[in-house]
Amino acid sequence: MNLSQKDKLYNWHPYTQHKTVGLLPAIVKGKDALLWDENGKEYIDAIASWWVNPFGHSNQVIADAIFKQLTTLEHVLFGGFTHNVAVELAEKLLSILPNNQKKIFYSDNGSTAVEVAIKVALQYNYNKGIKKTKIIAFEDAFHGDTFGAMAASGISFFTEAFKGSLLEVTRIPVPNNENNNQVLQQLENLVKTNDYAAFIFEPLVLGAAGMVMYPPEVLNQLIAICKQNNVFTIADEVMTGFGKTGKTFACDYLVEKPDMMCLSKALTGGTIPLAITTFSQEIFEGFYDDDTNKALFHGHTFTANPTGCAAALASISLLENHEMQANILRINQSHLEFERKIKNHPKVKTTRVLGVIFALEIKTESQESYYGTMRNKLYNFFIERGIILRPVGNIIYILPPYIITKNQLQKVYATIEKALEIV
Ligand SMILES: Cc1ncc(COP(=O)(O)O)c(C=O)c1O
Numbered sequence: 001m002n003l004s005q006k007d008k009l010y011n012w013h014p015y016t017q018h019k020t021v022g023l024l025p026a027i028v029k030g031k032d033a034l035l036w037d038e039n040g041k042e043y044i045d046a047i048a049s050w051w052v053n054p055f056g057h058s059n060q061v062i063a064d065a066i067f068k069q070l071t072t073l074e075h076v077l078f079g080g081f082t083h084n085v086a087v088e089l090a091e092k093l094l095s096i097l098p099n100n101q102k103k104i105f106y107s108d109n110g111s112t113a114v115e116v117a118i119k120v121a122l123q124y125n126y127n128k129g130i131k132k133t134k135i136i137a138f139e140d141a142f143h144g145d146t147f148g149a150m151a152a153s154g155i156s157f158f159t160e161a162f163k164g165s166l167l168e169v170t171r172i173p174v175p176n177n178e179n180n181n182q183v184l185q186q187l188e189n190l191v192k193t194n195d196y197a198a199f200i201f202e203p204l205v206l207g208a209a210g211m212v213m214y215p216p217e218v219l220n221q222l223i224a225i226c227k228q229n230n231v232f233t234i235a236d237e238v239m240t241g242f243g244k245t246g247k248t249f250a251c252d253y254l255v256e257k258p259d260m261m262c263l264s265k266a267l268t269g270g271t272i273p274l275a276i277t278t279f280s281q282e283i284f285e286g287f288y289d290d291d292t293n294k295a296l297f298h299g300h301t302f303t304a305n306p307t308g309c310a311a312a313l314a315s316i317s318l319l320e321n322h323e324m325q326a327n328i329l330r331i332n333q334s335h336l337e338f339e340r341k342i343k344n345h346p347k348v349k350t351t352r353v354l355g356v357i358f359a360l361e362i363k364t365e366s367q368e369s370y371y372g373t374m375r376n377k378l379y380n381f382f383i384e385r386g387i388i389l390r391p392v393g394n395i396i397y398i399l400p401p402y403i404i405t406k407n408q409l410q411k412v413y414a415t416i417e418k419a420l421e422i423v
Pocket residue numbers: 109110111112114142143144145202207208236237238239240264265
């Protein structure tokens with residue numbers, strides 16, 4: 001039996017209906033933007049393995065930092081102790097985050113980063129004896145698969161089975177220029193009820209919804225409305241963080257800064273699971289008290305794992321490198337050029353680009369479902385040609401590692417053009 005066959009026997013994969021899916025390629029090696037399976041077939045990883053891997057697979061700088069940390073201090077509990085890399089990483093992050101962010105809380109993945117933010121928003125009010133138990137989120141948002149994060153997510157079939165067991169969340173539409181005033185008004189009406197602890201959003205780009213984009217101007221206004229009405233704002237930068245939008249954080253495009261931010265994915269360059277939720281001083285002070293019960297009683301065994309922190313420090317140093325910044329710019333220019341070429345194609349409904357993110361929506365007669373026929377046809381078409389792209393319904397998007405070469409990127413574009421012939 002080969003690896004793919006053994007995998008079928010033993011493993012349960014995420015977002016997978018095992019009855020209808022075939023054997024999955026078994027990847028045995030990765031370098032830069034490329035992956036190889038057990039049969040030696042080469043793939044271009046055009047989505048940076050679910051957006052975690054901007055600096056390429058098997059990156060030597062991060063690998064060296066991890067090795068050094070593993071042989072110095074691989075782990076120590078963060079309850080009752082601290083360590084040098086957690087302090088160094090916190091200091092580094094606070095120097096590059098919006099300057100209202102003052103405290104760093106560590107966890108393990110994007111969902112837990114969101115979970116922590118939601119719990120903090122609720123407990124802050126509880127600590128003060130204020131009854132604010134609901135949150136506001138965008139329709140079509142995705143914030144993760146744990147219960148709080150799932151409640152905030154709007155993509156229905158991910159959450160349908162758990163509808164009755166979720167936190168109360170009110171959804172507002174994603175601004176699309178035509179509905180901006182209506183969205184602003186809707187938010188204003190909600191926050192005036194004093195029932196809401198927080199508004200959570202993916203800033204500028206809703207990733208899992210299909211790289212749906214909206215401008216910073218309207219987000220500034222939404223945040224301002226929350227601030228005027230004492231509702232916390234949570235920017236979920238799990239996908240957008242660390243250069244994806246062309247700036248270090250999507251929030252760097254904003255004048256109004258959020259009260260909390262969630263980070264994960266590219267934080268460690270796709271090496272070690274680590275996540276961070278960051279907070280303003282005001283929020284931290286809502287827990288700072290002589291009363292022990294007002295502390296945040298949330299933690300994970302691997303909180304602030306030193307190896308993860310060392311990987312994050314190495315990743316941030318790579319991101320700050322001039323060459324990496326030039327790569328981000330190069331990919332953005334390249335996407336814009338491809339967009340100019342493809343946007344008038346008779347099968348293309350719309351295109352959008354921000355930073356290294358490119359998305360293209362295919363014209364369809366009816367609404368295409370998330371994992372529907374068109375999506376599966378496209379996905380298989382790309383995989384057969386050695387390109388990893390995971391279309392969302394009728395939306396094809398690219399979010400490549402920043403070190404993808406010009407030729408690799410051209411191959412991805414050319415394969416997308418060919419794919420338009422089969423739909
Ligand atoms: C914006 C956003 N938030 C949270 C998550 C959840 O992250 P994780 O899969 O690491 O739990 C994701 C995952 O795609 C995401 O895109």
